[in-house]
Amino acid sequence: MSAQTPMAVAERRHGARRGETRRRSGLLRIPLLVWAFLLLPLLVELFWVFWPAANSFSLSLTRWDGIGLAEPVGAQNFRDLATDPIFRTALWNNVVWMIGFGGLSVVGGLVLAVTLNKPGPLVGLYRSAIYLPMVVSLAVSGLFWRVMYAPDGPVNATLGLLGLESLQRQWLADPAVALWAVLIAAVWRQVGYIMVLYLAGLKGTDPTLEEAAAVDGASAWQRFWRIVMPQLRGVNTVVFAVTVIDSLRTFDIVWAMTRGGPYNETQLLSTYMFQQAFTTGNLGYASAIAVVIFALAIGFIITYLARQARTED
Amino acid sequence: MSKRTITRRELLAGGMTVGAASLLAACVGTTSGGGGGGGASAGTVTLQNSIQDADPKAALEALVEAYQGADVTLNSVATEQFRAQLTNYLRSGDAPEVLSWYAGSVARSYAEEGLLLDVSSLWEGDGACAGYSDALRALSTDAEGRQIFVPTNYYWWGVFYKRSSFERWGVEPPSSWDDFHALCENLSGQGIAPLTNGLSSTPWMASGWFDYLNLRVNGAQYHRELLAGEHAFNDPEVVDVMEEYKRLIPYFDTNMASYTAQDAATPMAQDESAMYLIGTFVTTYFPEDQRDDLDFFSVPVINDAVPTAEEAPTDGYFAAANSDNHQGALDLLSYLASPESQQQFIERSRSANLPTSPDVDTSSFSPMVQKGIELLNTTEEITQFFNRDSSDALQATADTALTKFLAQPDSMRSILDEWQTAAEGVFAS
Numbered sequence: 001m002s003a004q005t006p007m008a009v010a011e012r013r014h015g016a017r018r019g020e021t022r023r024r025s026g027l028l029r030i031p032l033l034v035w036a037f038l039l040l041p042l043l044v045e046l047f048w049v050f051w052p053a054a055n056s057f058s059l060s061l062t063r064w065d066g067i068g069l070a071e072p073v074g075a076q077n078f079r080d081l082a083t084d085p086i087f088r089t090a091l092w093n094n095v096v097w098m099i100g101f102g103g104l105s106v107v108g109g110l111v112l113a114v115t116l117n118k119p120g121p122l123v124g125l126y127r128s129a130i131y132l133p134m135v136v137s138l139a140v141s142g143l144f145w146r147v148m149y150a151p152d153g154p155v156n157a158t159l160g161l162l163g164l165e166s167l168q169r170q171w172l173a174d175p176a177v178a179l180w181a182v183l184i185a186a187v188w189r190q191v192g193y194i195m196v197l198y199l200a201g202l203k204g205t206d207p208t209l210e211e212a213a214a215v216d217g218a219s220a221w222q223r224f225w226r227i228v229m230p231q232l233r234g235v236n237t238v239v240f241a242v243t244v245i246d247s248l249r250t251f252d253i254v255w256a257m258t259r260g261g262p263y264n265e266t267q268l269l270s271t272y273m274f275q276q277a278f279t280t281g282n283l284g285y286a287s288a289i290a291v292v293i294f295a296l297a298i299g300f301i302i303t304y305l306a307r308q309a310r311t312e313d
Numbered sequence: 314m315s316k317r318t319i320t321r322r323e324l325l326a327g328g329m330t331v332g333a334a335s336l337l338a339a340c341v342g343t344t345s346g347g348g349g350g351g352g353a354s355a356g357t358v359t360l361q362n363s364i365q366d367a368d369p370k371a372a373l374e375a376l377v378e379a380y381q382g383a384d385v386t387l388n389s390v391a392t393e394q395f396r397a398q399l400t401n402y403l404r405s406g407d408a409p410e411v412l413s414w415y416a417g418s419v420a421r422s423y424a425e426e427g428l429l430l431d432v433s434s435l436w437e438g439d440g441a442c443a444g445y446s447d448a449l450r451a452l453s454t455d456a457e458g459r460q461i462f463v464p465t466n467y468y469w470w471g472v473f474y475k476r477s478s479f480e481r482w483g484v485e486p487p488s489s490w491d492d493f494h495a496l497c498e499n500l501s502g503q504g505i506a507p508l509t510n511g512l513s514s515t516p517w518m519a520s521g522w523f524d525y526l527n528l529r530v531n532g533a534q535y536h537r538e539l540l541a542g543e544h545a546f547n548d549p550e551v552v553d554v555m556e557e558y559k560r561l562i563p564y565f566d567t568n569m570a571s572y573t574a575q576d577a578a579t580p581m582a583q584d585e586s587a588m589y590l591i592g593t594f595v596t597t598y599f600p601e602d603q604r605d606d607l608d609f610f611s612v613p614v615i616n617d618a619v620p621t622a623e624e625a626p627t628d629g630y631f632a633a634a635n636s637d638n639h640q641g642a643l644d645l646l647s648y649l650a651s652p653e654s655q656q657q658f659i660e661r662s663r664s665a666n667l668p669t670s671p672d673v674d675t676s677s678f679s680p681m682v683q684k685g686i687e688l689l690n691t692t693e694e695i696t697q698f699f700n701r702d703s704s705d706a707l708q709a710t711a712d713t714a715l716t717k718f719l720a721q722p723d724s725m726r727s728i729l730d731e732w733q734t735a736a737e738g739v740f741a742s
Contacts, residue, residue, distance in 0.1 A: 170568060170571045258513070262570055262717075263714075263720070278393075279709060280739075281706060
């Protein structure tokens with residue numbers, strides 16, 4: 001083993017050269033069938049995703065009611081957006097939504113995961129119960145929460161039983177609380193998903209590190225932030241991406257619960273876009289909103305990826 | 314405590330919204346994608362319709378079943394999706410021959426694009442629509458004087474109440490506007506909410522009272538002109554209407570902002586509220602054993618200088634210009650418009666709708682429907698409804714303005730200014 005025979009060296013060199021040629025001719029050696037498998041989905045994707053998406057860019061520069069011909073208006077739609085009070089409400093609500101939905105579901109999911117990561121009675125039951133809402137579609141959870149929030153529904157009834165009549169509200173009709181009421185319903189559903197992601201991450205951490213830190217006298221708080229959290233970095237990346245994407249694409253639950261009402265106070269960019277496109281038939285204006293949503297999403301993703309790349313260097 | 318359940322309609326509506334969202338891609342730019350429409354070859358006719366409720370749907374299916382002419386393919390699409398896809402259906406190369414929709418400004422705007430078949434032949438000589446009233450003829454005529462619509466039934470709006478409850482409370486339907494206010498005061502005193510309404514996912518219900526107060530204060534002509542953009546929403550005339558509306562606010566069920574149009578019938582069925590200004594479709598919101606107890610009165614006269622007017626939205630069919638089988642379409646329309654078909658449809662669908670054909674034997678219809686026919690025959694003017702007399706885009710501005718006004722009546726002036734700004738945006742586009 002220790003003696004390097006010329007034979008062995010030659011063999012290894014030969015092997016290396018063979019590897020290079022294999023790599024160089026690799027592209028040509030891929031069977032035609034694989035190309036077909038790759039190209040077909042690409043064509044479908046181009047036709048059904050990229051082409052319509054590109055269309056919405058060009059439509060955003062037109063005025064189009066969906067019936068006649070689209071009439072080019074330049075950047076007028078974007079100028080109108082700048083002065084549209086409903087668009088401003090929707091934009092602000094999206095910011096509130098992203099912070100509220102993201103923050104609450106990540107904090108809630110993490111707390112639940114840490115709590116339920118310990119062995120104990122009925123832990124499995126708790127975990128599945130918390131994950132269960134995720135199984136139900138957003139539109140259905142919206143309808144379910146509408147019943148919960150009804151004027152004589154369970155939420156107000158519970159407050160009444162607790163003697164908290166002063167807190168009873170028309171949850172979905174009061175502009176001061178409507179957005180938050182919808183947000184809680186959305187977090188209720190999302191938190192189980194985030195919990196499962198963190199539980200998986202916690203299973204992958206090394207318990208001996210934590211034990212060693214405990215022996216060295218680190219408090220539970222220190223152990224969590226200094227020992228466990230750094231090991232969850234991979235999971236955090238996934239959680240962040242999932243949360244940002246889910247909060248930007250939120251549509252169904254708001255539409256099912258309030259339709260953007262009362263008087264547009266819970267409008268998100270997505271619901272306002274839908275309303276403009278399909279209720280009032282302003283497809284050009286709606287496309288301009290779609291472009292804004294796209295810009296926001298891509299902005300977030302690029303900043304995030306850039307930050308990721310810097311920390312990895 | 315709570316007797317409310319998720320209804321099939323709400324569930325459907327929720328589901329459809331999600332479905333409709335995925336149609337975005339299909340709607341953008343494609344004019345060839347028919348979307349489940351046509352496919353009609355010679356001798357067959359496609360009837361694309363937006364009927365959703367079980368009874369009317371069964372009624373239409375039975376009608377089509379009995380049709381002796383060409384083979385009819387019946388496609389029933391949920392209303393929201395139908396609305397979103399209607400343009401695509403009409404523009405498609407092989408459009409469905411016949412489509413159900415609303416009379417008035419919507420049909421006219423499609424006719425202007427040349428998408429609708431001229432059905433004037435049905436309105437002449439011994440055509441199926443020849444004997445229809447002049448009001449219906451005017452409603453079905455486009456800007457060039459051609460008929461492009463076949464109305465088959467319509468319904469009226471009124472203040473609905475339960476006769477037995479009024480008896481128990483010792484009150485009677487009012488005959489004047491002052492009576493109406495006295496009635497509301499009386500009911501409030503008995504701890505009953507005089508008026509119910511549902512504005513949550515059906516904010517357009519707020520336009521019901523707006524339209525009626527406008528018809529009673531300023532008249533039908535002003536209503537049409539206002540909705541056509543000839544007057545401003547912050548004009549003194551509209552302020553007068555809003556002042557009347559403001560006087561009604563204390564009488565409304567305080568939960569109206571949380572109810573849908575359908576939910577709002579629940580407190581009335583349970584005798585917690587008394588009256589509901591709504592179309593006759595409200596009868597289906599009530600339990601079967603309460604439907605015969607329902608009665609209605611017309612919103613009393615406020616300004617006797619303006620002609621009487623009622624809202625009577627009209628439904629029916631139009632035919633696509635782009636279909637293969639124009640003759641088949643006209644034959645099917647004749648069949649659907651015939652008095653026998655209308656009678657069969659109305660009886661089978663168990664609705665309180667009225668036939669458009671004067672030849673339908675209405676003697677077997679319920680006393681309430683008789684009263685509705687009488688109301689519409691004696692009124693001087695007939696209007697459709699806010700959205701049908703204007704557009705869905707203008708309706709959205711009304712929804713925002715009116716629901717906000719009902720929540721913050723003291724900001725009425727600034728709300729009207731915002732409404733006018735939003736309306737100008739709609740008329741400019």
